[in-house]
Amino acid sequence: MSLTMDKSHHAKLRAPTEDGGILLWPESAHWGSLAEANRFAVTRKAARVLGFSWYELAARARQEMLAAARRWTGRYRSVEFSETGSAHGLPPIYMTGHQPELFHPGVWLKNAVLHGAAQAGSAIAIHMIVDSDVLKGLAVSVPSGAPEQPRMSYIPLDEGPCGWPYEERPVINREVFGTFDLAVSREIRGLVPDPLVGKFWPIVRESLDVSPRLAHAIAVARHRQEERWGWQTLEVPQSWLCRLPSFLVLAAHIWSEAPRFLALHNRAVDAYRRAHRLRSRSHPFPHLIETDGWIEVPFWTWSLDMPYRQRLFARHSGNCVEISDLAHWWGCIPDARLNDPEWLADWAADLEKNGRRIRGRAVVTTLWARCFLSDFFIHGLGGAKYDQVTDAIIRDFLGIDPPVYATATATVLLPVWRPAVDEADERAIRVQLRDLEFHPEKHISLGELPRDAQRLVEKLIEEKWRWINTAVTPENAADRYRRIREINRALQPFVENERQRLLQLLDETQQKLKVKQILAARDWAFCLYPEDQLMRFYASAIQDIAG
Structure with a gap:
């Protein structure tokens, strides 16, 4: 069935x-x-x-x-x-x-x-x-640098093997684990001056007395943080x-x-x-x-x-x-x-x-x-x-x-500055570049050209439209396609300045999108945010x- x-x-x-x-x-x-x-x-x-x-x-x-x-x-x-x-x-x-x-x-x-x-x-x-799942990695991604040029850093929580169930994995290098907050704060300070990790990680270190397991210490500290905010819940490991x-x-x-x-x-x-x-x-x-x-x-x-x-x-x-x-x-x-x-x-x-x-x-x-x-x-x-x-x-x-x-x-x-750009801006620029390639005549200002160049462009455009308005037949299809393509190539020098402007704009837009991809990600660890922002939310x- x-x-x-x-x-x-x-x-x-x-x-x-x-x-x-x-x-x-x-x-x-x-x-x-x-x-x-x-x-x-x-x-x-x-x-x-x-x-x-x-x-x-x-x-x-x-x-x-x-x-x-x-x-x-x-x-x-x-x-x-x-x-x-x-x-x-x-x-x-x-x-x-x-x-x-x-x-x-x-x-x-x-x-x-x-x-x-x-x-x-x-x-x-x-x-x-859910502590029967496995620890897949020991590095936490952290944004660093300045808002205009952020980068991704990876801060280790510990040393040793991954792939163990959370309930079995102890902290192996307590120095690395214990100074995680300091390493994170150094990296993120150009973007978030006062992340929660500064107040949260001392609670994590204390929570190792409750359980020596890496993940349990984090869970216990998170639950203690929730208690500070007034949340009334119980917790229990799977x-x-x-x-x-x-x-x-x-x-x-x-x-x-x-x-x-x-x-x-x-x-x-x-x-x-x-x-x-x-x-x-x-x-x-x-x-x-x-x-x-x-x-x-x-x-x-x-x-x-x-x-x-x-x-x-x-x-x-x-x-x-x-x-x-x-x-x-x-x-x-x-x-x-x-x-x-x-x-x-x-x-x-x-x-x-x-x-x-x-x-x-x-x-x-x-x-x-x-x-x-x-x-x-x-x-x-x-x-x-x-x-x-x-x-x-x-x-x-x-x-x-x-x-x-x-x-x-x-x-x-x-809570950081992010460039006002999205993928639609990149797509719009690519559409314009494609239009320059296949419809260059729409972007040429004839009045700004020298007289000889103006006559040449007018002649090419006139021929292109003649081919466009010619009904397609099996006999002329190949010649029609070839000649329109040749005319488009011949007109490219007259739109080169616009092409270079758009290519530069495309590069700038792509750089802004990379910046935004980092700064507008939704999956940063909660301890990277300011406490007051999380509390209000x-x-x-x-x-x-x-x-």
Whole structure:
């Protein structure tokens, strides 16, 4: 059966082009009612996961997550959230999540509106630190130089290997990491004299006492910064959530039904590619594969002595479900224990003690967060687009309507001078240069030419128009084309001054565009911006959300 997807909604998801522009979809005025509808649906659906009703597993998952979030957050800031539940016995929970990076201010908007929406909806706000993703690079791009001639610099955060999951990567060179703020401030001072990094990085250094992991220290410091601004949220690493008994029940459910999950997953991926006319086999996700009876499942695994993510495979054999990376590790869960959360938790804890990690990949992470952990999830642009696949899997695998989610992003530019130019200016100049080549007669001022040159130009133009007005026939087509081209070339010396002016203007415009490309980028790290600019921007967004 073919699955189709409607991409009309996602066509509206575009990053704002103007400075200070915000995208919230659906409009934030509807978020409270959507969250209430999502929460009500939890109590109504008959879907089951290994013998647990959706409601039972969601209730347990939320209790476990709240306890974990309070433990994590309580390590470095006060936690003052009510335990009071809703009419359904579950506390209303709003969530978002992101990798623990120095992301741009548009990503940070998710946390700001999470706080504002939770305040408006009397909900608990939780940010999930997606620390099972890998550290792809150790250098942060920073604009430097003067506004008229900016350049790109790359400031290292640390030394050593990349490619490790965030949760495993410690700070290796504390001197490099500890002086990152000084190096950044030196580079950017010609553009932004007082970036947030000067106040923020001391908090990062202090946060190494909470966790020696590079990314965790950044995430903890960012959350502390949010506390200074009055944002009331909890945080919890994804790695902690993947150890919860409730999560392991869902994982075991997927492993035990690996062939069905593979088929539904790949069908959803194919539908997404058709809808968006994608040929790449890696977008939005690669297909899950089958090899020698082993079925790939959407989880990562690795070990402490080899902290590079490997794909996880599952198969049913005898009276147990086997899981393996097909290279270094194998495990087995008896069928009788698949729906036993406590046994699964003990089993996973033993794996953790021995350095073995099992973590959900993107599809599982968002499915888990949206369907079981929260009443309302706030995505960024990428997650919102890819969750078309997740929606299809939720419908087909869990047998429920996917909960509605929101999308939030923004464009915030550095407070620097930028040239008033855009790509349309370059295109206009190129059109004029092309017009000089093919219609030079339009640009020649006959009255400014010497008499002999004037007569020659008039003669050439007259002949050109005679050829243009001559009907094209098979017999004259080649001669007509050749002669018009020869006349255009003959007229070029008379427009050479204009050509040189336009070429100089084109060069100047291209240089300005290069300057603007640097200074008007929206993806600079949030710590490069002045604190007061960020505070004003987020305070306004929160006020609009909270009413």
